[in-house]
Amino acid sequence: MPNGPAAPDSNGMTAPASRLDALDDQACFLLLATVPFGRVVATSGALPLVIPVNFTLDNRVVVFRTAADGPLAAATRGAVVAFQADDIDPVTRTGWSVAVTGVADPVVDASEALRMGQLGLEPWAPGQRDTYVRIVPGLVSGRYLTGSA
Amino acid sequence: MPNGPAAPDSNGMTAPASRLDALDDQACFLLLATVPFGRVVATSGALPLVIPVNFTLDNRVVVFRTAADGPLAAATRGAVVAFQADDIDPVTRTGWSVAVTGVADPVVDASEALRMGQLGLEPWAPGQRDTYVRIVPGLVSGRYLTGSA
Numbered sequence: 519m520p521n522g523p524a525a526p527d528s529n530g531m532t533a534p535a536s537r538l539d540a541l542d543d544q545a546c547f548l549l550l551a552t553v554p555f556g557r558v559v560a561t562s563g564a565l566p567l568v569i570p571v572n573f574t575l576d577n578r579v580v581v582f583r584t585a586a587d588g589p590l591a592a593a594t595r596g597a598v599v600a601f602q603a604d605d606i607d608p609v610t611r612t613g614w615s616v617a618v619t620g621v622a623d624p625v626v627d628a629s630e631a632l633r634m635g636q637l638g639l640e641p642w643a644p645g646q647r648d649t650y651v652r653i654v655p656g657l658v659s660g661r662y663l664t665g666s667a
Numbered sequence: 668m669p670n671g672p673a674a675p676d677s678n679g680m681t682a683p684a685s686r687l688d689a690l691d692d693q694a695c696f697l698l699l700a701t702v703p704f705g706r707v708v709a710t711s712g713a714l715p716l717v718i719p720v721n722f723t724l725d726n727r728v729v730v731f732r733t734a735a736d737g738p739l740a741a742a743t744r745g746a747v748v749a750f751q752a753d754d755i756d757p758v759t760r761t762g763w764s765v766a767v768t769g770v771a772d773p774v775v776d777a778s779e780a781l782r783m784g785q786l787g788l789e790p791w792a793p794g795q796r797d798t799y800v801r802i803v804p805g806l807v808s809g810r811y812l813t814g815s816a
Contacts, residue, residue: 535793536791536793537793538792553757554757555757557706559708559715559749560715561715565747565749565806566708566709566715566747566749566766566768567749568706568708568749568751568764568766569764570753570755570764572757572760598714598715600708600714600715600717602706604719606704608702608703608704608721611721611791615719617715617716617717619714619715642685642760642814643685643687643812644684644687644815645687657714663791663792665791
């Protein structure tokens, strides 16, 4: 029950309870499309790796660019990864978080790479980042926090 | 070389190159202390789990609260996890990302739990979240992006 009864605080005041509601897949992708960057979560040398990247959505496929010989390309090639984004206002404590879990793979097909080039995705980070990586969504989960502050 | 030569764009204009610079541990913790929430990255059922939490720093130990019987408590108990936070301005494409990797453990010692209670950490999410989880930093990494936009 996300919206439980309000509990009195130490001053005896009753604040409205905060809520945490699940988002369906459609809402998750609508919200994802509103932010320009998220975080790729992968494993590197048995340790978690979390790297922010700017991205775009190609239908429901997350696409980002990276360096062909970099650690992010190595950690995502054929791997199950997560892509997470959120937008939470610390003042109202209201906002959302979405995570897409799926298999990541670099685009190697030439015509598909050409098509990716039309997405208008320019990497924010410096250096040659000409490899497009796609994360095809398997699991999608999202939650919306409504604050009590 | 983070600050490479500027390349002409498709209009022949030369923009200043963006930069990505490594942050030392001190800078990482100073920046972490400026944000109220970050993301716990763990593994659950062999899949990556990414959950935003509000947190505080107890010296260099990341502390957050969760439900004793929840998925976050289960996924972090004695596990190597990452805690990541960032603050990146999408307009200037300037900002930072910090990731702390270390072993997470719930606080079970009563006097330590009492001390945690003095940190003023109130969970944003609803429900009973009376377990304090500590992530003792092993690896710390951070990067500062200076945009070219």
